[in-house]
Amino acid sequence: MGRGIAVSLARVGISVIALESDKKLLEVSKQMIINMLERDAKRRGVSAPLDLLKFTLSLQDLKDVDLVIEAVFEDMALKRQIFQDLSNVCGPTTLLSTNTSGLDVDALAGMTDRPHLVAGMHFFSPAHVMKLLEVVCGPRSSSETIATVMSLGKRMGKVSVVVGNCPGFVGNRMLKPYLEEAAFLLEEGATPEQIDKALEDFGFAMGVFRMSDLAGLDVGWRVRKESGLTGVDVDQNNPPRQRQGRRYCPIPDMVCEQGRYGQKTGCGWYKYDKPGDTKAKPDLSIHNLLETYRRRYGITSRKVTNEEIVERCVFTLANEGFRILEDRIAARPEDIDVIYLFGYGFPSYRGGPMFYASTVGLERVLEKLEHYYNANPDVPHLEPSPLLKKLVVCGSPPLNKWREQINLHSHL
Numbered sequence: 001m002g003r004g005i006a007v008s009l010a011r012v013g014i015s016v017i018a019l020e021s022d023k024k025l026l027e028v029s030k031q032m033i034i035n036m037l038e039r040d041a042k043r044r045g046v047s048a049p050l051d052l053l054k055f056t057l058s059l060q061d062l063k064d065v066d067l068v069i070e071a072v073f074e075d076m077a078l079k080r081q082i083f084q085d086l087s088n089v090c091g092p093t094t095l096l097s098t099n100t101s102g103l104d105v106d107a108l109a110g111m112t113d114r115p116h117l118v119a120g121m122h123f124f125s126p127a128h129v130m131k132l133l134e135v136v137c138g139p140r141s142s143s144e145t146i147a148t149v150m151s152l153g154k155r156m157g158k159v160s161v162v163v164g165n166c167p168g169f170v171g172n173r174m175l176k177p178y179l180e181e182a183a184f185l186l187e188e189g190a191t192p193e194q195i196d197k198a199l200e201d202f203g204f205a206m207g208v209f210r211m212s213d214l215a216g217l218d219v220g221w222r223v224r225k226e227s228g229l230t231g232v233d234v235d236q237n238n239p240p241r242q243r244q245g246r247r248y249c250p251i252p253d254m255v256c257e258q259g260r261y262g263q264k265t266g267c268g269w270y271k272y273d274k275p276g277d278t279k280a281k282p283d284l285s286i287h288n289l290l291e292t293y294r295r296r297y298g299i300t301s302r303k304v305t306n307e308e309i310v311e312r313c314v315f316t317l318a319n320e321g322f323r324i325l326e327d328r329i330a331a332r333p334e335d336i337d338v339i340y341l342f343g344y345g346f347p348s349y350r351g352g353p354m355f356y357a358s359t360v361g362l363e364r365v366l367e368k369l370e371h372y373y374n375a376n377p378d379v380p381h382l383e384p385s386p387l388l389k390k391l392v393v394c395g396s397p398p399l400n401k402w403r404e405q406i407n408l409h410s411h412l
């Protein structure tokens with residue numbers, strides 16, 4: 001359904017047909033959307049645009065729409081089926097978009113009779129609050145499609161950034177190593193509260209674990225299962241805490257196995273008074289899980305400093321940002337910064353992860369990454385990216401000159 005997305009459209013005067021697959025869920029979603037719109041309208045002193053909304057269980061009701069935003073959970077097989085059905089039901093000029101955290105937009109385009117009219121529209125949690133929209137341009141998306149989706153984003157009051165099609169796009173591709181680094185810190189002796197406090201003191205609106213509870217822990221779990229990192233497909237010959245030849249921390253999987261998906265289930269890395277509550281409270285059972293885990297693997301817990309937490313998490317973000325620039329998934333470092341400022345609550349006064357790296361000094365960032373990589377040679381995301389090294393060799397030029405060091409062959 002995409003409740004936050006429906007709210008974001010209706011409140012700027014765009015009519016919405018909200019489709020759900022289950023009658024009970026439809027009723028719950030309908031009530032939540034109405035509540036959100038009424039709260040928003042009261043705040044703005046206007047009347048709630050409820051007449052713009054129609055709720056349905058029938059895909060056939062989408063046959064005359066201009067644009068579809070598919071927003072089911074991250075199951076590629078399901079999304080493929082939906083795109084095939086949409087292609088059959090909708091008129092030949094209807095744009096088809098997907099709200100996905102990082103699945104292959106071009107593979108979905110391939111399920112339709114109009115791959116040029118397909119793009120990704122990646123919204124961020126909470127979708128009616130966060131300003132960012134990643135507009136994913138697949139190799140077959142037409143310029144008109146991207147321009148139309150960008151202009152829709154503008155009308156919705158979003159800050160839209162065009163990104164390329166790769167797993168996780170820009171935001172979540174960077175989030176993956178950031179989440180992994182935070183999990184390694186847990187293994188080594190930190191708690192979710194300590195890591196979150198260090199990141200919030202740095203200026204993030206939410207620490208990594210509070211943010212994960214907000215977004216839903218099952219999203220990443222599903223992605224890890226699909227990539228063979230956890231679940232039934234895992235090679236049993238892996239040494240403990242290793243997957244696909246690199247260090248792996250299974251703690252996030254263990255949390256999900258307990259049905260702890262975050263705010264929506266009333267517990268995740270924290271506990272909440274009831275499902276859907278937003279006030280995170282430290283949870284002793286997570287502390288116990290961490291202690292049992294460390295005992296099981298013979299890990300001696302050590303005192304992790306806040307400085308190490310911030311360096312390992314934030315420099316990891318920037319390092320992946322450099323790789324994204326090399327791969328031409330983002331057109332410029334400023335785009336990456338906009339994504340982190342408007343989509344992930346990165347502290348605005350620090351200017352985004354790439355600008356922050358430039359203010360710390362690229363040489364220092366390189367030196368720190370080398371230090372952490374030497375200590376963890378089985379963690380590839382800590383290995384300094386070739387672009388970072390190249391920029392340091394070139395005398396650390398300012399951010400707006402970085403593009404000159406990147407090979408320019410991209411459709412972005």
Ligand SMILES: CCCCCCC/C=C/C(=O)SCCNC(=O)CCNC(=O)[C@H](O)C(C)(C)COP(=O)(O)OP(=O)(O)OC[C@H]1O[C@@H](n2cnc3c(N)ncnc32)[C@H](O)[C@@H]1OP(=O)(O)O
Nearest residue numbers: 101124125126129176205206211215219220278343344345
């Ligand atoms: C390969 C790896 C794959 C991993 C996949 C992971 C997929 C992740 C997808 C994501 O979307 S990541 C999440 C990105 N989001 C963030 O990082 C959010 C960071 N937080 C913030 O920016 C802010 O804390 C906030 C949520 C905007 C809240 O700001 P603030 O507290 O100043 O505003 P309020 O006025 O209190 O609230 C505004 C609005 O937001 C709702 N809200 C507040 N806190 C929460 C919460 N914890 N959970 C849910 N909703 C929250 C609040 O109810 C208000 O809503 P309305 O009243 O306006 O309806």
